[in-house]
Amino acid sequence: MVDFEWYRSFIAIYKHNSVSEAAKTRIMTQPAMSQHLASLEAEVGEQLFTRTSRKLIPTERGKQLYSHLAPHIESLEEKTMGLKLHQSPTMQTIRIGTTQELFTEKVMAHLSCMEWNTITYFGESDQLLELLKEDRVDIILTTRKYMTPGIEYVRLMEEKFVVVAPSDTVVPEFKQQKDMESWLSEQRWISYGLELPIIRRYWKEFFKKGPLINPVHVIPSMNLILKAIGEGAGVSLLPTYMLECPQAAGGGWKTVFEHMTVRNDLLIGFKSKHKHALVINDFIKCVSERKEE
Structure with missing residues (x-):
């Protein structure tokens, strides 16, 4: 019987083309992640990735499986995260990393409309990235995009x-x-x-x-x-x-x-594992809306 976690690990490996990077995003050990992949390939009966010296390349069967699984896994994760956020009072606070200028121009005008508490940290782009990687902030507003596994960006404005x-x-x-x-x-x-x-x-x-x-x-x-x-x-x-x-x-x-x-480009960055968190998406929607004078 297929374990649901095997599917989640497969999706992570597919996105990062790497077992080690996928393991980091799922907060797992690399051997455990490799075992998930091996178990799923045994269940499917076919190899899902071709292994090269630098990365994993999905096979045709792997691509097919991903196209079928991804929408369902993301939908389930979104619903699960939504339930957790509604049940947990600690998620009523969002921690923001940004520069003083971006906070003044892009966040401050929306504070009165926010339905959650905020804690803000100021820093430069590289400092903000470290805060996000260390889970000291939930979201960052930045002008630089770093290609860091497990971190995604959406464009706020140009x-x-x-x-x-x-x-x-x-x-x-x-x-x-x-x-x-x-x-x-x-x-x-x-x-x-x-x-x-x-x-x-x-x-x-x-x-x-x-x-x-x-x-x-x-x-x-x-x-x-x-x-x-x-x-x-x-x-x-x-x-x-x-x-x-x-x-x-x-x-x-x-x-x-x-x-x-x-x-x-002015960007909003967050961890991939939190992409469906309601507080994250509500914040993005809030600061993306034009504040009328």
């Missing part, structure tokens, strides 16, 4: 970055792209980090090379960068959603070369 300069900045008219690049290189740049993450992407996209600049100020806060620009400290690249907020109006800044924007 953010656009544009050059922002002090309002008294005189911008010449340029006939050639190289003259524009030269002028930008001469400006006093403020960066979020020493590695120039968005600035480097901007240069690559529009000038087809890396920027030859050293930031005069490194400020790991986009809100503070905008204030510094308003004080005349330099120029930077900032997301347009920040500039559209009422709080940003009249701040002594202006956008430059509005037609030249770089795009970046």
Whole structure:
């Protein structure tokens, strides 16, 4: 008789192409996971994966079995998770990992509508990933997607970055792209980090090379960068959603070369094993809804 857990292990192996990675997501030992697969293959009477040096490749029988099983297993897990969440009062709290800027712009406006308690941790993208991997948070809002087994992402929105300069900045008219690049290189740049993450992407996209600049100020806060620009400290690249907020109006800044924007996805990350948790899905739906002014 087939054990239901064999099916769950098979689905995990199929998704990760690896027994070891599937074992991590299911919080099992690798030998136990291998035994589940061996038992299921014995029951089916056919090999479900072809084993290579680097990963497991599903056979035609494996693909067929997965297509039949996956919808049913996911449906059962969703219903089971729903029952657990309704029965457990501890699940009325969601732990969020994000940056201060994303919390201010994308979470704070929705707090009054949330039907659960929240605990928020601030950090950079790599720190947030570690918090999620260690189960110290349930969900993260991040701008970087790491290919980590057992962690999935959904796209919340696309953010656009544009050059922002002090309002008294005189911008010449340029006939050639190289003259524009030269002028930008001469400006006093403020960066979020020493590695120039968005600035480097901007240069690559529009000038087809890396920027030859050293930031005069490194400020790991986009809100503070905008204030510094308003004080005349330099120029930077900032997301347009920040500039559209009422709080940003009249701040002594202006956008430059509005037609030249770089795009970046804002993501919500969570563990695969929690993808059907009601509190996770309700949170995603909540912050995805546009808050009317």
